[in-house]
Amino acid sequence: MADHLSENAALIAREETAALVARTPGSRALHERASKHLPYGVASTFHANDPYPIYLERGQGAHVWDVDGTEYLDFHGGFGVNVVGHAHPKVVEAIERAARTGTHFATTTPTTVALAEELCRRFHLDTVRFANSGTEATMDAIRIARAATGRDQVLKIEGSYHGHHDTVMFSVVPNADAMGGRDQPASTPMSKGIPAVLADYTHVVPFNDVEALDRMLTDRGSEIACLIMEPVMMNIGVVVPQPGYLEAARDLCTRHGVVLIFDEVKSGATIAAGGAIERFGVQPHLACFAKAIGGGTPIGAFGGDASVMEVIEHGAAQQGTFNGNPLVAAAGLAALTEVLTPDAYSHLAALGSRLADGCAKAIAEHGVPAHTADLGAKGCVSYRPEPLHNYRDFLETRTEFYDASYPWIVNRGVFMTPGDEEQWTISVQHTDDDIDRYVDAFAAFAAAVS
Numbered sequence: 001m002a003d004h005l006s007e008n009a010a011l012i013a014r015e016e017t018a019a020l021v022a023r024t025p026g027s028r029a030l031h032e033r034a035s036k037h038l039p040y041g042v043a044s045t046f047h048a049n050d051p052y053p054i055y056l057e058r059g060q061g062a063h064v065w066d067v068d069g070t071e072y073l074d075f076h077g078g079f080g081v082n083v084v085g086h087a088h089p090k091v092v093e094a095i096e097r098a099a100r101t102g103t104h105f106a107t108t109t110p111t112t113v114a115l116a117e118e119l120c121r122r123f124h125l126d127t128v129r130f131a132n133s134g135t136e137a138t139m140d141a142i143r144i145a146r147a148a149t150g151r152d153q154v155l156k157i158e159g160s161y162h163g164h165h166d167t168v169m170f171s172v173v174p175n176a177d178a179m180g181g182r183d184q185p186a187s188t189p190m191s192k193g194i195p196a197v198l199a200d201y202t203h204v205v206p207f208n209d210v211e212a213l214d215r216m217l218t219d220r221g222s223e224i225a226c227l228i229m230e231p232v233m234m235n236i237g238v239v240v241p242q243p244g245y246l247e248a249a250r251d252l253c254t255r256h257g258v259v260l261i262f263d264e265v266k267s268g269a270t271i272a273a274g275g276a277i278e279r280f281g282v283q284p285h286l287a288c289f290a291k292a293i294g295g296g297t298p299i300g301a302f303g304g305d306a307s308v309m310e311v312i313e314h315g316a317a318q319q320g321t322f323n324g325n326p327l328v329a330a331a332g333l334a335a336l337t338e339v340l341t342p343d344a345y346s347h348l349a350a351l352g353s354r355l356a357d358g359c360a361k362a363i364a365e366h367g368v369p370a371h372t373a374d375l376g377a378k379g380c381v382s383y384r385p386e387p388l389h390n391y392r393d394f395l396e397t398r399t400e401f402y403d404a405s406y407p408w409i410v411n412r413g414v415f416m417t418p419g420d421e422e423q424w425t426i427s428v429q430h431t432d433d434d435i436d437r438y439v440d441a442f443a444a445f446a447a448a449v450s
């Protein structure tokens with residue numbers, strides 16, 4: 001049965017990719033033009049795709065249009081940014097107001113202070129500082145943890161992505177032959193250009209494994225400044241923490257004087273108003289945010305316990321020309337205070353369950369080896385029958401189904417993230433009908449592949 005499904009998936013992938021190429025001549029032409037001046041023809045390697053990416057031109061509400069003029073329902077959400085949807089009137093108004101009154105001063109504005117207050121309220125932080133991306137947020141948080149503890153070593157979770165600065169670019173998607181034993185994963189660089197010596201500063205433990213963390217901290221706890229982790233892993237589909245795991249991580253870190261950093265770049269303001277901190281009820285020492293908190297503009301932030309953050313006032317550098325930029329702050333403040341209200345989160349939760357349940361029904365009906373995850377605005381289909389607990393489970397997912405389902409879904413008007421590591425993002429501007437369009441496209445795929 002598995003072979004029959006795999007053969008179907010391979011056939012669908014070929015046919016649907018050919019159909020995608022036939023209906024996107026504008027994207028193909030732009031790719032050729034862009035490739036002359038942009039490596040891979042894209043602004044970020046994450047935008048690249050085979051045989052070429054679909055280039056978008058505009059968005060409105062829950063919809064986006066590509067350069068061929070084709071309309072899609074957007075479930076890509078700009079990699080998890082667009083929980084407010086596109087061109088939300090409240091966000092547009094805030095950005096227009098900021099554009100008319102000055103987009104940049106490099107001084108802290110009242111809007112920036114108001115956004116800091118809102119972030120501290122939502123996520124129970126004593127103090128917060130701004131940056132311009134998730135990468136900057138995790139980079140700065142790690143610097144602050146190192147300064148606060150006087151230690152250099154960093155601990156991260158195998159299979160987690162925290163941005164593209166050197167310290168965290170280890171064991172992000174390690175190859176099976178280089179990743180070492182399950183109990184003590186090796187630290188392997190994700191990119192060329194990272195000094196080999198840095199592997200000695202970044203250690204790796206598996207997710208959802210209290211014993212492995214305990215062992216690591218017992219062995220090296222006095223050298224480790226911080227454990228940085230996504231409280232719910234969202235770069236290998238969706239992997240939820242097992243009951244008690246986050247609490248144990250917090251206790252072990254506290255016992256060893258290690259700063260626990262939650263990377264809530266994807267989960268913050270999406271899976272609940274207060275992110276994973278609210279949803280799972282565990283408060284880290286520091287937390288990092290980006291993506292959805294900017295209402296569609298480039299932002300980063302991190303904050304937490306005053307006892308850690310105070311090193312910023314005692315010699316630890318945290319700075320940047322655009323930090324707290326008034327245009328970005330206006331968009332973020334409008335998004336968090338006017339759009340992403342408690343009602344909005346109820347709406348997102350209902351839509352998320354409608355989508356995950358609809359896909360789960362089709363999976364069961366057609367015997368597809370998959371399961372769904374449902375966390376409010378975020379969720380996914382993962383092609384492994386059982387839920388994942390860590391990165392090594394992710395390696396057992398059936399990539400041939402992603403390769404087939406991506407062009408299938410996109411060809412039926414649902415814009416989705418390429419790649420098996422991502423998940424859908426639902427916006428407040430999506431409706432039940434929009435969700436049903438996704439479910440119908442997925443159910444047709446499940447029927448075709450089985």
Ligand SMILES: Cc1ncc(COP(=O)(O)O)c(C=O)c1O
Nearest residue numbers: 133134135161162163265266290
């Ligand atoms: C969990 C997590 N942390 C950090 C980052 C880096 O954020 P950015 O791309 O804004 O630098 C990402 C990006 O996807 C992410 O998913």
